[in-house]
Structures are given as C-alpha cells and as structure tokens.
Amino acid sequence: MNILTKDGIYQQLAKLSFPILWGMIAELLYSLADIYFIAAIDKSATHVVSGVGIVFPLIFLLTSVDQGIGSGIATITAIAHGGKDQQTVEKTSLTGYNLSLYSGIVIIILFFILAEPIINGLSGNEVSPAAKDVAIIYLRYSLPGFIFMFLVQARFSVLQGIGQTGLIGIAMIGSTILNLVLDPIFIFTFGLGVRGAAIATVISQISLWLFINYQYGKVNLNKPKWADLIQLDKVISKRILKIGIPASFTFVILSVSFMVLNKLVSNISEVGLNAYTLVTRLDGILVTPALAFSIGLSIMIGQNYGAGKIDRLPKIFRQGGIVITFFTLLLGVIYMALAKTIFGTMSSRPEVIALASKQVLYLTIPVAVGMSISTAASSCLQALEQATKAMLVTGFRALFITAPLILLLGLLFKPHIYHIWVGIAGGVVGASIIGLGWVNKAFNRIAGESSLPNNST
Numbered sequence: 001m002n003i004l005t006k007d008g009i010y011q012q013l014a015k016l017s018f019p020i021l022w023g024m025i026a027e028l029l030y031s032l033a034d035i036y037f038i039a040a041i042d043k044s045a046t047h048v049v050s051g052v053g054i055v056f057p058l059i060f061l062l063t064s065v066d067q068g069i070g071s072g073i074a075t076i077t078a079i080a081h082g083g084k085d086q087q088t089v090e091k092t093s094l095t096g097y098n099l100s101l102y103s104g105i106v107i108i109i110l111f112f113i114l115a116e117p118i119i120n121g122l123s124g125n126e127v128s129p130a131a132k133d134v135a136i137i138y139l140r141y142s143l144p145g146f147i148f149m150f151l152v153q154a155r156f157s158v159l160q161g162i163g164q165t166g167l168i169g170i171a172m173i174g175s176t177i178l179n180l181v182l183d184p185i186f187i188f189t190f191g192l193g194v195r196g197a198a199i200a201t202v203i204s205q206i207s208l209w210l211f212i213n214y215q216y217g218k219v220n221l222n223k224p225k226w227a228d229l230i231q232l233d234k235v236i237s238k239r240i241l242k243i244g245i246p247a248s249f250t251f252v253i254l255s256v257s258f259m260v261l262n263k264l265v266s267n268i269s270e271v272g273l274n275a276y277t278l279v280t281r282l283d284g285i286l287v288t289p290a291l292a293f294s295i296g297l298s299i300m301i302g303q304n305y306g307a308g309k310i311d312r313l314p315k316i317f318r319q320g321g322i323v324i325t326f327f328t329l330l331l332g333v334i335y336m337a338l339a340k341t342i343f344g345t346m347s348s349r350p351e352v353i354a355l356a357s358k359q360v361l362y363l364t365i366p367v368a369v370g371m372s373i374s375t376a377a378s379s380c381l382q383a384l385e386q387a388t389k390a391m392l393v394t395g396f397r398a399l400f401i402t403a404p405l406i407l408l409l410g411l412l413f414k415p416h417i418y419h420i421w422v423g424i425a426g427g428v429v430g431a432s433i434i435g436l437g438w439v440n441k442a443f444n445r446i447a448g449e450s451s452l453p454n455n456s457t
Contacts, residue, residue, distance in 0.1 A: 009312075009315060013297065013319070013323060016300065017165070017295065018169075020172075020291075020292040020296070021288065022173060023169040024172065026172060026173040028284040030183075032281065032342070034201075038194060038197055045130075046131075048134055048194065049346075050273045050277060051133070052138055052277070053277030054123055056262075057258030060254060060255040062107060062146050063150075063251060064249075066103065067153065068244040068247035069103065069244045070247075071250075072239070073157035073158060073161065074160045075302055075385060077089055077158050077162060078160075078299050079305060079385075081161055082305065082306030089158070094233070095231070095233045095240065096236075098232055099232070100150045100154040104146060104147045108143050108144075111139070119139065120132060125266070126266055126267060126270050126273075127270060134194055137198075142201060144202050145204075145205035145206065146205070148209040152208050152212055162219070165295070167219065171211055171212050174211065178207055182203055186199050243385060246388045246391040250390065253391070253394055253395045254399075257402060257403070264410075264415075268415060275351075278343055278356045282339065285331050286332055287371070289330075290328050293324040294324060294378075297316065297320035297376060297379050298380065301316055310446055310447055313443055317376065317443075324375065332364045332367075335364055339356070355417065359417075363424060366428065366429060369429075370425070370427075370428030370431065371428045373435065373436065374394070374434075377439045378390045378394050381435075381438060393435040396427065398427060400427075
C-alpha cells in the first residue's frame with residue numbers, strides 16, 4: 001500500500017511539505033537579498049526598485065504556462081502513482097517535459113522581441129523613463145534562464161507527484177545559495193547593476209537544470225535522452241492540457257492582477273510603487289508556507305483519490321488547512337514585527353518605509369487567513385482534476401473581486417493607496433468562502449459516485 005494512503009495525515013503532510021518549505025524559504029531569503037542588492041545600487045532613488053517592480057508581473061506571467069503544465073503533470077502523476085500505474089507515470093514525465101520545452105521556447109522569443117512595448121504599456125503615468133529603462137534591461141537579461149526553469153519545473157512536477165519532495169528541497173536550496181553568492185559579485189564586483197542580478201539568476205537556473213537531470217534517473221524514472229525530445233503521447237498530452245490550461249490561466253490571472261495593481265499604484269505615485277514593490281517581495285513570507293503545504297496537500301489528495309480512498313479526502317483537506325493557516329499566521333506575526341526594520345535596510349526614503357510598514361500592519365492578518373484557505377481549496381480542486389474551479393478560486397482571490405472593488409472605491413472617492421489594500425483584503429476573504437463551498441461540493445459528489453455499485457472499491 002502506498003504510504004500516502006495510510007493513517008497519520010499530519011506526519012505525512014509534514015514529510016512531504018517541509019522539504020519544499022525549506023527550499024521555498026531559501027528562495028524567499030534570496031528574493032529578499034536580491035531586492036536588497038538591487039535597492040543598494042542607489043538607495044536614494046526610486047527608479048531602480050520601481051523598474052524591477054514593473055517586471056515582476058511579467059516574470060510571473062512567463063512562468064504561467066509552465067506552472068500550468070506542471071500542475072497537470074503533478075496531478076496525473078500523483079493519481080497514477082496512487083493507483084500504482086508506473087507506465088502512466090513514465091509517459092507523463094516524458095510528455096510533460098517536451099510540452100514545457102516547446103512552450104517555453106515560443107514564449108521567451110516573443111517576450112524578448114516585445115519587451116519594450118510591453119514595459120511601456122504596463123508603466124503608469126508617474127513612472128520615470130529611467131525606471132522603464134531598468135525594467136527593459138532586467139527583463140531581457142533574465143529571459144534566457146527561463147527555458148531552464150521551465151524544464152526544471154517539469155522534472156519537479158513528476159517528483160512532486162510521486163512524493164519525492166526531499167530532492168526538490170535540496171535542489172532549491174542549492175540553487176538559491178549559488179544565486180545568493182553570485183548576486184553581489186555580478187552586481188557590484190563586475191559593476192553590472194541590474195544586468196548582474198539577472199545574469200546571476202540565469203546561471204543558477206542552468207545549474208539547477210543540470211543537477212536535477214543528473215539526479216532524475218536515481219528515483220526509478222526515465223533518464224532524459226536526446227531522441228525523447230520529439231515524443232509526445234497524444235492521450236497524456238490531452239490530459240495534461242485539460243488540467244494544465246486552466247491551471248495556466250490561474251497563473252495568468254495572478255500575473256494580470258499584479259499588472260493591474262502595479263498600474264493602479266503607479267498612477268498614484270512612484271513612491272507608492274516603490275513601497276508596494278517592497279511589500280510584494282516580502283509577502284513571500286506569507287505565501288511560502290501556504291504554497292509549500294498546499295503542494296503536500298495536493299499530493300496526498302491526488303494519491304488517495306487515485307487509490308480509491310475517498311473517505312480520507314475530507315479529513316486530509318481539513319487537517320491540511322489547519323496546518324497551512326497556523327504556519328502562515330505564525331510567519332505573519334513575525335513579518336509584522338520585523339517589517340519596518342527590513343524596509344529600513346532597503347530604502348533611505350522615510351515616506352517609502354512608512355507606507356510599506358503601514359500596508360503590512362493592515363493587511364497581514366486578513367491576507368494570511370484568506371490566502372491560506374483559498375490556496376488549500378484551489379490545490380485540493382486541482383488534485384481532483386477540477387482545474388477550472390481551482391482557477392476560478394484564484395481568480396476571485398487575485399482579480400475578480402479585488403479589481404472591481406478598487407475601481408469602485410476609486411469612483412466613489414479620490415484614488416488612494418488605501419483602496420488597493422481594501423481590494424486585496426476583500427479578494428482573499430471572498431475567495432476563501434467560495435473555495436470552501438466548492439471543495440465541500442466536490443467531496444460530496446465523489447462520495448456519491450463511489451457508493452454506486454459499478455464504482456465501489
């Protein structure tokens with residue numbers, strides 16, 4: 001019997017999630033160090049950090065297709081592994097890798113060519129030409145590394161589906177350490193500025209790809225071969241895309257929401273955009289535990305679903321949701337206590353520090369609770385192959401409630417940064433309520449289908 005279909009949900013969730021959590025924490029620390037090094041290029045100016053802030057949603061958008069394909073790979077792998085169908089695991093691994101490769105090449109070429117008009121279109125009226133120049137440079141120098149990130153994600157997704165999260169955590173930590181070492185060397189020692197930050201990241205992504213390919217065959221999976229790069233299983237491809245396309249739109253929605261919020265904030269002031277960019281980077285403190293434990297939760301849901309352990313699904317979701325919310329709130333409290341000190345190391349502008357600190361104080365608790373519940377619900381629905389509903393939960397959290405609420409406040413009152421904060425809080429709370437309702441409905445439907453004579457296990 002597969003270990004993830006046995007008792008001990010908390011222990012299994014911890015075993016799956018903590019390696020990913022440590023890896024994500026390492027990446028978060030690097031992200032904070034990265035924005036620190038970038039801000040240190042000129043602490044008295046706002047254009048450097050603001051320029052990188054414009055690029056962040058684009059980078060998120062670049063990963064959307066890959067993350068969507070990865071969600072399809074991980075879901076199918078987990079269900080097949082739970083049902084002890086090794087052939088499907090192997091086919092999913094090969095087909096998913098190739099889909100990621102081809103999609104990544106097309107997307108990267110398009111973004112490189114269209115970088116300048118895209119950046120100009122996303123920049124608000126108060127963004128300076130210097131900030132736009134930083135954004136274009138940072139984007140173009142970052143692009144080559146994304147093809148390797150796409151390929152790594154395809155490998156990670158299979159490892160995630162079979163429960164081999166320890167290797168994922170090790171790889172993430174190693175890549176982060178390398179990136180952290182290279183960042184100051186390329187930014188300051190070589191005097192490359194934001195170009196250096198991008199180049200350091202590209203080198204780390206290439207190194208991560210080499211490492212994960214070397215390790216891949218050691219966990220009884222097919223070793224990569226050049227001849228395999230032209231193979232796509234039609235049945236598996238359709239199944240991956242059926243799950244992956246809505247999942248991709250999930251990340252597209254998130255990226256679009258970042259773009260919309262960036263645009264709204266940058267129309268208010270560049271100081272506001274500077275503060276907002278700092279906060280969105282540090283918000284990884286809240287996102288990290290939610291994402292890590294949601295991955296563990298989705299693996300357990302998928303494998304138990306594939307093994308026919310229907311009665312365990314609500315219990316796994318309930319206990320997983322408790323764990324996710326607890327850790328997110330714990331880190332949220334620490335975040336609130338340290339935020340002002342951290343912001344003070346990233347900017348010498350008192351107005352930037354004050355505005356960023358106030359945003360953290362007002363939003364941390366509602367965002368921590370709402371995001372934990374909605375993320376858990378979205379991951380659960382994804383694991384049950386209900387990708388469209390998983391996408392919509394994220395859509396309500398990031399855009400469908402948030403943007404209309406902000407626009408409504410802007411019509412009723414003079415536009416203010418507080419409207420952004422109210423919209424963000426309303427989005428995460430509303431999405432959590434909708435997500436819980438859909439998960440409960442999904443469990444009831446699955447339980448009803450499994451009780452039928454031709455579906456009993």
